[in-house]
Amino acid sequence: MTVHDPEIGGGTLYVVATPIGHLGDISARAIEVLKQVDRIAAEDTRHSGRLLQHYAIQTPMLALHEHNERQAAPALIEQLRAGQSIALISDAGTPLISDPGFNLVKLARQAGVRVVPIPGPSALVCALSAAGLATDRFVFEGFLPAKATARHNRLAQLARESRTLVFYESSHRIVDCLADMVEAFGASRRAVLARELTKQFETIHQDELGALQRWVEADSNQQKGEIVVLVEGWSQPDDNVLDAEAERVLQILMEELPVRTAAKLAARLTGLNKRDLYERGVALKNNE
Ligand code: SAM
Numbered sequence: 001m002t003v004h005d006p007e008i009g010g011g012t013l014y015v016v017a018t019p020i021g022h023l024g025d026i027s028a029r030a031i032e033v034l035k036q037v038d039r040i041a042a043e044d045t046r047h048s049g050r051l052l053q054h055y056a057i058q059t060p061m062l063a064l065h066e067h068n069e070r071q072a073a074p075a076l077i078e079q080l081r082a083g084q085s086i087a088l089i090s091d092a093g094t095p096l097i098s099d100p101g102f103n104l105v106k107l108a109r110q111a112g113v114r115v116v117p118i119p120g121p122s123a124l125v126c127a128l129s130a131a132g133l134a135t136d137r138f139v140f141e142g143f144l145p146a147k148a149t150a151r152h153n154r155l156a157q158l159a160r161e162s163r164t165l166v167f168y169e170s171s172h173r174i175v176d177c178l179a180d181m182v183e184a185f186g187a188s189r190r191a192v193l194a195r196e197l198t199k200q201f202e203t204i205h206q207d208e209l210g211a212l213q214r215w216v217e218a219d220s221n222q223q224k225g226e227i228v229v230l231v232e233g234w235s236q237p238d239d240n241v242l243d244a245e246a247e248r249v250l251q252i253l254m255e256e257l258p259v260r261t262a263a264k265l266a267a268r269l270t271g272l273n274k275r276d277l278y279e280r281g282v283a284l285k286n287n288e
Pocket residue numbers: 020021090092093094095096097098099121122123124167168169170194195196197198199226227228
């Protein structure tokens with residue numbers, strides 16, 4: 001390898017972020033590294049071929065994806081130990097972020113191989129930076145489980161998470177996903193749909209979860225492409241947050257039904273959070 005940049009050296013694994021849509025979103029350093037390394041390990045060589053062609057990068061590629069990573073990683077570690085340099089890229093954004101590469105990076109570090117990150121885009125940070133939700137503390141949940149029961153359980157566990165929640169979602173599940181979020185977090189929780197970031201049809205739309213769900217359901221264009229969903233963190237409701245009307249509904253239902261069922265129905269009628277209504281119901285009952 002010809003070393004033009006004293007920082008770019010052999011025996012090193014470079015973890016290189018690539019664009020999430022707009023081809024211009026790649027750093028000069030990333031291009032330089034991709035040009036100079038001995039090999040590029042790419043999630044999909046055909047897909048990355050277009051990026052490399054655009055930047056006239058002629059470095060040979062090899063495929064490293066979720067199906068061959070475990071088997072292929074040890075041989076790559078040997079090449080790195082022998083002084084070769086390898087750049088790891090994924091189809092889009094930062095490798096390892098809901099993308100392959102974890103096994104290779106873990107093995108490289110265990111083997112004492114130098115691992116150098118070349119930072120750049122990630123849909124998670126890109127979405128957060130423009131969503132208008134709190135960014136001082138957030139949790140990245142990646143993809144929710146595909147199966148409905150597992151998804152409900154995961155969302156239920158997150159109902160009281162006070163940090164901003166960030167999810168990756170596939171276009172064909174977005175409607176179900178938003179419906180499940182309304183159920184778990186309540187229709188009035190604020191959320192953002194960040195779709196096709198950096199691309200022609202980029203959309204960043206903030207609303208209450210219930211309204212967001214209806215908007216996406218009514219417009220099939222909003223169900224297309226690549227999507228990040230961000231949800232405002234839970235905040236402790238003070239007694240005033242359950243407005244008088246919601247409390248009236250809850251009380252009427254509690255005259256005929258157990259608190260849990262009354263809270264569930266009141267949540268559907270008012271759009272407020274089921275758990276908050278349940279807690280209010282228990283408090284009302286205790287004060288009787
Ligand atoms: N490694 C990537 C990163 O750093 O963001 C993520 C790869 S993951 C397999 C793909 C998911 O990321 C998509 O399903 C979507 O949720 C999100 N994503 C990727 N590109 C996006 C974009 N341009 N706009 C919105 N979401 C995007």
